[in-house]
Amino acid sequence: xxxxxxxxxxxxxxxxxxxELGALxxxxxxxxxxxxxxxxxxxxxxxxxxxxxxxxxLDLVTGYCGIATLGQSAIFGVAAYxxxxxxxxxxVDPVALLGVGMVAGAVMGLASGVLVAKFQGLPQLVLxxxxxxxxxxxxxxxxxxxxxSDGLAGISPGPVLGIFNFDLYGRTGYVxxxxxxxxxxxxxxxxxxxxxxxxxxxxxxxxxxxxxxxARVYPRLILMYGISGAVAGIGGALTAINTGVVGxxxxxxxxxxxxxxMLVIGGAGTLWGALIGSVVFQIFEHYVSAANPFxxxxxxxxxLIVVVLFAPRGLVPLAVSVVDRIAPRLxxxx
Amino acid sequence: xxxxxxxxxxxxxxxxxxxxxxxxxxxVREGDRIALIGPNGAGKTTLVNVIxxxxxxxxxxxxxGGHDITDFSIPQRVDAGLIRTFQITRLFTNLTVAENxxxxxxxxxxxxxxxxxxxxxxxxxxxxxxxxxxxxxxxHLAAARVSQLAYGQQRLLDLALGxxxxxxVLILDEPAxxxxxxxxxxxxxxxxxxxxxxxxxxxxxxxDLVFKFAKRVLVLANGRLIxxxxxxxxxxxxxxxxxxxxxxADGRHTS
Ligand SMILES: Nc1ncnc2c1ncn2[C@@H]1O[C@H](COP(=O)(O)OP(=O)(O)O)[C@@H](O)[C@H]1O
Ligand SMILES: [Mg+2]
Numbered sequence: 001x002x003x004x005x006x007x008x009x010x011x012x013x014x015x016x017x018x019x020e021l022g023a024l025x026x027x028x029x030x031x032x033x034x035x036x037x038x039x040x041x042x043x044x045x046x047x048x049x050x051x052x053x054x055x056x057x058l059d060l061v062t063g064y065c066g067i068a069t070l071g072q073s074a075i076f077g078v079a080a081y082x083x084x085x086x087x088x089x090x091x092v093d094p095v096a097l098l099g100v101g102m103v104a105g106a107v108m109g110l111a112s113g114v115l116v117a118k119f120q121g122l123p124q125l126v127l128x129x130x131x132x133x134x135x136x137x138x139x140x141x142x143x144x145x146x147x148x149s150d151g152l153a154g155i156s157p158g159p160v161l162g163i164f165n166f167d168l169y170g171r172t173g174y175v176x177x178x179x180x181x182x183x184x185x186x187x188x189x190x191x192x193x194x195x196x197x198x199x200x201x202x203x204x205x206x207x208x209x210x211x212x213x214x215a216r217v218y219p220r221l222i223l224m225y226g227i228s229g230a231v232a233g234i235g236g237a238l239t240a241i242n243t244g245v246v247g248x249x250x251x252x253x254x255x256x257x258x259x260x261x262m263l264v265i266g267g268a269g270t271l272w273g274a275l276i277g278s279v280v281f282q283i284f285e286h287y288v289s290a291a292n293p294f295x296x297x298x299x300x301x302x303x304l305i306v307v308v309l310f311a312p313r314g315l316v317p318l319a320v321s322v323v324d325r326i327a328p329r330l331x332x333x334x
Numbered sequence: 335x336x337x338x339x340x341x342x343x344x345x346x347x348x349x350x351x352x353x354x355x356x357x358x359x360x361x362v363r364e365g366d367r368i369a370l371i372g373p374n375g376a377g378k379t380t381l382v383n384v385i386x387x388x389x390x391x392x393x394x395x396x397x398x399g400g401h402d403i404t405d406f407s408i409p410q411r412v413d414a415g416l417i418r419t420f421q422i423t424r425l426f427t428n429l430t431v432a433e434n435x436x437x438x439x440x441x442x443x444x445x446x447x448x449x450x451x452x453x454x455x456x457x458x459x460x461x462x463x464x465x466x467x468x469x470x471x472x473x474h475l476a477a478a479r480v481s482q483l484a485y486g487q488q489r490l491l492d493l494a495l496g497x498x499x500x501x502x503v504l505i506l507d508e509p510a511x512x513x514x515x516x517x518x519x520x521x522x523x524x525x526x527x528x529x530x531x532x533x534x535x536x537x538x539x540x541x542d543l544v545f546k547f548a549k550r551v552l553v554l555a556n557g558r559l560i561x562x563x564x565x566x567x568x569x570x571x572x573x574x575x576x577x578x579x580x581x582x583a584d585g586r587h588t589s
Pocket of ligand 1: 349354372373374375376377378379380381
């Protein structure tokens with residue numbers, strides 16, 4: 001026991017720089033690596049980043065608060081439609097469009113939270129699915145706003161900061177998305193360590209006990225849903241901005257389910273888990289579906305089973321515990 | 335005379351027609367040290383649940399500082415200074431010991447609405463949780479996860495959460511149960527060091543501890559308060575004896 005504790009203490013105190021700076025550098029390097037590995041497929045990486053936001057947002061409500069939801073893509077999709085419409089209406093500045101996505105996502109998140117956070121367990125899960133299906137059905141019906149099954153097309157935002165035009169190769173889109181991701185991720189790293197983040201983790205552990213220390217659990221969960229919605233909204237906005245279209249798939253149940261899978265693979269309850277889970281899953285999916293278009297779903301299913309069997313808490317917690325075991329042997333016995 | 339800190343008026347609680355608390359009335363004043371004892375199943379924990387808001391009363395009312403709080407939510411009661419601990423520990427098991435106590439400290443200060451950066455190690459917060467952990471002799475476990483603690487240590491941490499909330503009335507549900515006897519002295523010690531105005535009510539089976547701690551004893555049997563008075567008198571009371579010998583425990587008494 002004390003071994004591991006000492007480790008945790010040392011790990012945080014021995015870093016000669018703030019952990020956020022490490023995250024920033026690591027992500028910038030990973031982004032550069034992506035650019036080098038997929039130079040002809042930046043559009044794929046850019047889509048990937050949009051989904052990373054969705055998985056991060058799910059982590060905030062599911063990983064940090066323990067809310068069971070299969071309706072997170074509704075928030076993502078509503079924000080994407082809002083951004084699409086704003087752009088078609090003439091608001092073409094990409095940063096302003098991100099703002100639109102954030103606000104739309106936050107509002108949709110708050111609304112979901114009011115319903116979903118009221119309940120627990122299976123009723124909660126069912127309600128989240130219902131909200132998602134309702135949004136999907138409305139997206140299909142309200143074709144004047146969403147383009148129905150054809151989708152909302154022709155979204156063409158102006159240059160970023162008035163300088164960088166979105167180019168055919170997707171370089172601007174990629175760099176823009178990556179920069180936004182790094183900024184949001186670093187902010188979230190600080191956010192989840194905040195007193196509010198700590199309270200949310202406590203609520204996840206035992207919501208009655210949290211009330212017994214004076215916490216207003218329901219309002220706090222709604223608030224977290226709103227914040228999570230803003231994060232999902234950024235993802236929806238980036239997806240609309242970069243792809244130029246918003247389709248029904250962005251609000252689909254499958255997207256919500258896949259988001260949960262990515263979170264579980266990486267490790268719910270840590271931001272790194274959400275980040276790495278979503279990146280690994282999507283790259284794997286990308287390669288496998290290209291290599292074997294007939295059996296890639298089977299292969300993906302098998303991979304999932306293996307991960308859940310050997311790393312039930314996710315890849316990131318597994319990696320941390322492996323490092324914990326190996327590091328003391330390598331690093332002396334101080 | 336000022337209103338008592340806590341007052342129960344004819345509090346009843348039934349589960350499916352069975353009265354588990356039956357017309358319980360008593361007052362708690364500033365500085366009180368009350369032991370609530372009674373056989374297993376007497377309804378002591380249920381009474382704590384009713385007082386803390388975890389359960390609604392079936393009948394009767396609860397007053398805090400003269401104000402009726404019968405309809406208050408759990409957090410409202412906590413804000414008003416009515417704090418309880420749990421017979422079966424309830425802690426935030428995936429947080430560290432320090433995080434548990436710091437969270438209670440920050441909740442009390444209204445800091446859990448801060449959305450940015452960790453506050454646990456800020457001096458004014460850190461001093462408080464360190465002091466409470468030190469008082470209970472578990473400061474060396476600050477970085478441990480709750481799930482790594484021995485049960486007795488968890489009991490002490492449950493008490494630490496209560497202390498961190500700066501109670502006016504502190505209700506402890508068998509705080510020493512499961513705590514090794516050499517550590518249970520810590521509990522009495524910690525209570526002794528509380529500001530004298532705080533009222534403490536403790537449910538306890540260990541009579542040595544009761545005599546060390548209590549200035550007044552309440553005895554609950556079959557949901558009814560059958561004795562209220564001096565600790566020295568309780569062992570001589572014939573009704574209390576009968577309660578512990580089981581006449582009450584089978585639930586068929588008439589009186
Ligand atoms: N939630 C509940 N539903 C039904 N019966 C309960 C509930 N809680 C407690 N009881 C019953 O109430 C009685 C008193 O329990 P409790 O208050 O835990 O006693 P004590 O703490 O004095 O040992 C017991 O018979 C118990 O079975
Ligand atoms: Mg009990």
